[in-house]
Amino acid sequence: MGSSRPSVTERVLSILGAFSPGRTVMSLAEISRQTGLPAATAHRLLGELTRWGALERDDDGLYRVGLRLWEVGALAPRGLGLREAAMPFLEDLYEATHENVQLAVLDGLEVLYVERIAGRDAVHVFTQIGLRFPAHATGVGLALLAHAHPDVQERAITGPLRRFTPKTLGSGGQLRRALAEIRRTGVAISDGQVELHALSVAAPVFGPADIAVAAVSIVVPADGFDWRVLVPAVRASARGISRALGAPRALRSPDSAIHRSD
Amino acid sequence: MGSSRPSVTERVLSILGAFSPGRTVMSLAEISRQTGLPAATAHRLLGELTRWGALERDDDGLYRVGLRLWEVGALAPRGLGLREAAMPFLEDLYEATHENVQLAVLDGLEVLYVERIAGRDAVHVFTQIGLRFPAHATGVGLALLAHAHPDVQERAITGPLRRFTPKTLGSGGQLRRALAEIRRTGVAISDGQVELHALSVAAPVFGPADIAVAAVSIVVPADGFDWRVLVPAVRASARGISRALGAPRALRSPDSAIHRSD
DNA sequence: CATGGCGATTCCGTCTGATGGAAGATCGAA
DNA sequence: TTCGATCTTCCATCAGACGGAATCGCCATG
Secondary structure (H helix, E strand, C coil): CCCCCCCHHHHHHHHHHHCECCECEECHHHHHHHHCCCHHHHHHHHHHHHHHCCEEECCCCCEEECHHHHHHHCCCHHHHHHHHHHHHHHHHHHHHHCCEEEEEEEECCEEEEEEEECCCCCCCCCCCCCCEEEHHHCHHHHHHHHCCCHHHHHHHHHCCCCCCCCCCCCCHHHHHHHHHHHHHHCCEEEECCCCCCEEEEEEEEECCCCCEEEEEEEEEECCCCCHHHHHHHHHHHHHHHHHHHCCHHHHCCHHHHHHCCC | CCCCCCCHHHHHHHHHHHCECCECEECHHHHHHHHCCCHHHHHHHHHHHHHHCCEEECCCCCEEECHHHHHHHCCCHHHHHHHHHHHHHHHHHHHHHCCEEEEEEEECCEEEEEEEECCCCCCCCCCCCCCEEEHHHCHHHHHHHHCCCHHHHHHHHHCCCCCCCCCCCCCHHHHHHHHHHHHHHCCEEEECCCCCCEEEEEEEEECCCCCEEEEEEEEEECCCCCHHHHHHHHHHHHHHHHHHHCCHHHHCCHHHHHHCCC
8 A cells, every 4th residue: 555656636635735834835846846746737736726726826826725725624623613612711811911822732642733822022932823743842732642542642652752952851751750740730831841941831621522622721931930820720721611612521510620530 | 618527626625615614514425415426436535535634534424624624724824824913913902892803804705704802791793713704794894895906896896785784785886985985094884784783893904015915803882882992993903914914005104004095 | 149947838648547336234213 | 124324345437637748938047
C-alpha cells in the first residue's frame, strides 16, 4: 500500500494539505512542487477547486484558501460548535484578567488551538488559531493528555519528548508524574516549558460522553506572577464550558468532579 | 455544459458542499441522496475523505466535518487572517458595550459572518459564524454594498430584495438612496430590517488595496436605545481594523477618510 | 535586442483506475 | 421470521483522468 499511484481524491486532498500556516498563498509551480503533481495535473485540479470556491485566486495569479472551504470547515464539531459554546466563558475569563486566553483540542499527540483571545498588552506568545504544538509541552496539552485514553497517554509517555526550554518535561517518568498530579488537582501548569518567559494554567473541558474534548488555558508572564489566583477562574471557566456542552461530570457536585481520579 | 457527468473532483466537492449549518452530521445514505451520487461511489469517496481527515466518523457511523478541514479552512485570508487582525478591536468594542459584536464579509450578494462576540445578556440575534444572509437587509451588508464594486451594487439594486420585516428595504430606489447615505455618513444603520426588535450599527473595514473587505457591526435592542452613541465606537473600531490591515485610507487623516465620497 | 529560463496554459492520444450494479452483510422494526 | 433500509465489498467495463510536449508570456541577463 502507498506504492500505487494516488487516486484523484488523494491528489485533490494533497493540494489542500499543501497549504499550511506558513504557506497560505502559493503559485501553481509551488503547489506542483509541494505535492509532487505534474504541473498540468495540478493546473487542472486547481481550476476545479477554484471554480467551486475551495480556493481563490487574485489578480496576482496566486492561490489561497477560499471562503467556501472556510465555511465548510467551520462546520466541524470540534471547531465551531465547540467555539460557540466556549466563547462566552472565554470572554469572561479574558475580561477578568486581560491575559491571553486559549482553547485547544487534542489531535494525536498534538494540540490544535481552536480559539484565542489575545490581549493587546498581554505576554506575547506565538500560539495562533489553527496552529499545532506538541501536547507534552503546553498547559492545554498536559490537561488534555491527563484525561485522554490510556493508550494515548502511553504513546505520549514512551514517545520522544521534544524540548523547547530547559524546563520542558524531558522524560517519560516526569511526564507520567505530571499527568497524575494534574488528574489530582484538576489543573495543569506549564511553567516556562514552551518559552521561558511564559506560564500557563490550563483545565480540561469535558463533553457529553464525559470525555475530555478540549482545554482552556490562560497565559501569563512567568516571572513574579502569582498564578495561584488564576486557578479558580480557569477551573470555573472549563467547568462552565463543560456544562454548556452537556457534560454529566460538570452537572454533578463540584467536589466529585474535581477530585475524581478518573 | 453541465450535462456531462461530473468529474471526480466535482463529486468530492459536492460531498463537502452537502454539509451546511443545518446539516452538520449525515449518514452515507443521506449524503448519497443529497449529492445524487450512487451509494457505492459515495462510500468510496467518503472513505478517502475520512482517511485523510477531511471528514470524521464516530461510532455511530455518521459523517461530520473533520478537524483537518477546519484547519485548512482556517487559512483562508478572509477567514482567519482577517479575524486575527480584527479580534482585539472587536474585543474592545464588546467590552465597552457588552452588546453583540459582529464581523462579516461579502460574498456575492450575501454577507458571511466571520466572527461574532455574543454577550450572554445582549439581544438575541440568530446570526452565527459561518452563516450567510442577504446583504441588503443587514447593517454589515449595507456597509459592504455601499463600498462594493459598482457592478455588485447595481446587481443588488436591480435584483429581488427579500423582505424580512415591514422595515426591510423593499425597492431598488430605497436601497440606492440608503447606500448613498451610508457613503456620506460612513456608517450603516439597519433598524428592524431583519428582526423588528433588533437594530444594528455597522461600518466598513478597508484592506490594503483600499477596498472594503469586511464590516463590523454592533447589534442592540431596537426600542428605546440611543444608537447614536455607538456610532463613534463602531467607526473607530472599523478604522482600527483597517489600519491593522494596512489600509491606506485609514492611515490618512480621520476626516478625509470618513467624508470621502468614494 | 536577442537569448534563456521559468511559470502558466492548452492540447490530445493513451491506458488506468474510477465507476456503480449487484450481491452479501447488518440492523431494526413489524 | 420476514421485510426494508442502510452499509459494505466485489469486479468487469470503459469514461475520463493523465501528463508529456508544445506554446505563450514574462522577466532578467548578456
